[in-house]
Amino acid sequence: MNTNIKKLSEITSRIVQAATPADSNGAILSLSHFFVSITKDDNFSSSLSTNNSDIILKNGIAISTVDAALCLDDTIRTITFLKGIHQAVHSLFERFPNERINILYAGCGPYATLLLPLLPLFQEEQLDITLLDINEQSLTSVKSVIKHAGLSNYHIRTVKADATRFTYPSEKKLHLLITETMFYALIREPQLSVTAQLAPQLTQGGILIPESIDLDLCCTLAGNEKRFDISSATNKVRISNAISERLELGKLFSLSKANSFSINKKKNEYYFISKTFEVPENFSSYPDLCITTHIKVFGDYVLNSGESAITNPYCIASLYTFEKAQSFSLVYDFSAIPFWQVKNQREVDAQAPL
Numbered sequence: 001m002n003t004n005i006k007k008l009s010e011i012t013s014r015i016v017q018a019a020t021p022a023d024s025n026g027a028i029l030s031l032s033h034f035f036v037s038i039t040k041d042d043n044f045s046s047s048l049s050t051n052n053s054d055i056i057l058k059n060g061i062a063i064s065t066v067d068a069a070l071c072l073d074d075t076i077r078t079i080t081f082l083k084g085i086h087q088a089v090h091s092l093f094e095r096f097p098n099e100r101i102n103i104l105y106a107g108c109g110p111y112a113t114l115l116l117p118l119l120p121l122f123q124e125e126q127l128d129i130t131l132l133d134i135n136e137q138s139l140t141s142v143k144s145v146i147k148h149a150g151l152s153n154y155h156i157r158t159v160k161a162d163a164t165r166f167t168y169p170s171e172k173k174l175h176l177l178i179t180e181t182m183f184y185a186l187i188r189e190p191q192l193s194v195t196a197q198l199a200p201q202l203t204q205g206g207i208l209i210p211e212s213i214d215l216d217l218c219c220t221l222a223g224n225e226k227r228f229d230i231s232s233a234t235n236k237v238r239i240s241n242a243i244s245e246r247l248e249l250g251k252l253f254s255l256s257k258a259n260s261f262s263i264n265k266k267k268n269e270y271y272f273i274s275k276t277f278e279v280p281e282n283f284s285s286y287p288d289l290c291i292t293t294h295i296k297v298f299g300d301y302v303l304n305s306g307e308s309a310i311t312n313p314y315c316i317a318s319l320y321t322f323e324k325a326q327s328f329s330l331v332y333d334f335s336a337i338p339f340w341q342v343k344n345q346r347e348v349d350a351q352a353p354l
């Protein structure tokens with residue numbers, strides 16, 4: 001066995017068995033060192049310092065290779081996805097016995113972090129993998145990882161494409177779609193548009209990862225909310241554990257295979273309008289309007305608000321700026337780089353489709 005695949009296999013076992021935060025942190029740190037060490041001699045590493053930019057796409061930002069690599073250090077996120085995907089693949093073996101499982105990983109980044117580490121747990125013939133990204137440098141990196149980690153015998157192809165427009169080959173069943181192209185509250189990055197394009201292409205019984213992303217609205221004291229923060233300067237991870245008093249206002253939406261926002265391109269319906277909310281009376285102990293994100297990766301593997309950079313609360317307005325008893329809606333606009341806006345009834349009526 002190639003020495004590197006043996007090393008990866010040991011790290012992977014630690015990841016899937018990690019039971020405590022210390023186990024998780026140690027295993028993810030080892031994975032990070034592993035990826036950096038096996039790719040350091042290839043040219044792409046040195047080219048990053050001169051050419052490392054986000055790519056602005058029609059429906060959101062594809063973050064740079066360096067930032068995509070740093071997602072690995074979002075420890076609870078990475079561990080939870082890896083454990084969830086491991087379980088999802090086993091579920092697919094049961095649902096589709098004797099079939100090779102076809103996987104599309106859209107937005108794989110430079111390490112295909114959420115899938116490649118799991119490969120030593122599977123046999124080469126069991127999986128057919130498509131790694132897709134829009135960023136050429138990330139694909140160069142991922143090819144280097146496959147080669148140096150000793151994963152070349154697996155059935156893996158890389159594709160440079162915009163996932164919001166990609167069509168999976170129609171002659172193959174798509175069993176598993178993995179995509180983590182998101183920021184908290186689904187702002188900035190194109191997760192919703194990627195899901196809207198690709199989830200309907202899953203075969204019946206196929207699995208979308210994450211299974212669901214729930215966005216809810218609450219009133220809270222922003223500074224007291226639990227938050228996860230990767231400080232890129234020091235690479236130290238800080239988690240604030242404060243829990244604030246909250247008033248839950250209700251669901252905005254849930255993004256899932258069943259509700260993947262099939263976009264009506266003809267009508268230009270690239271937005272979501274929430275139900276109407278009212279400014280609560282006596283909001284002084286929870287004066288900030290915030291969107292919280294809750295991710296169900298697969299089965300029992302979930303990421304709660306503030307546990308990860310992608311589930312941090314997004315505080316969108318201070319209730320002190322509203323009129324007394326004002327009613328309002330939230331509008332999610334994903335016609336370009338996705339963002340949220342608070343709108344009053346008159347503005348909502350002007351936007352609503354006929």
Ligand SMILES: C[S@@+](CC[C@H](N)C(=O)[O-])C[C@H]1O[C@@H](n2cnc3c(N)ncnc32)[C@H](O)[C@@H]1O
Nearest residue numbers: 062063068071107108109113133134135162163
């Ligand atoms: C947040 S990073 C995640 C990287 C890696 N999947 C992980 O979880 O660690 C998102 C990745 O998706 C890619 N991406 C974003 N939008 C894309 C799109 N529309 N088409 C293809 N790739 C996209 C970015 O280039 C980036 O590599």
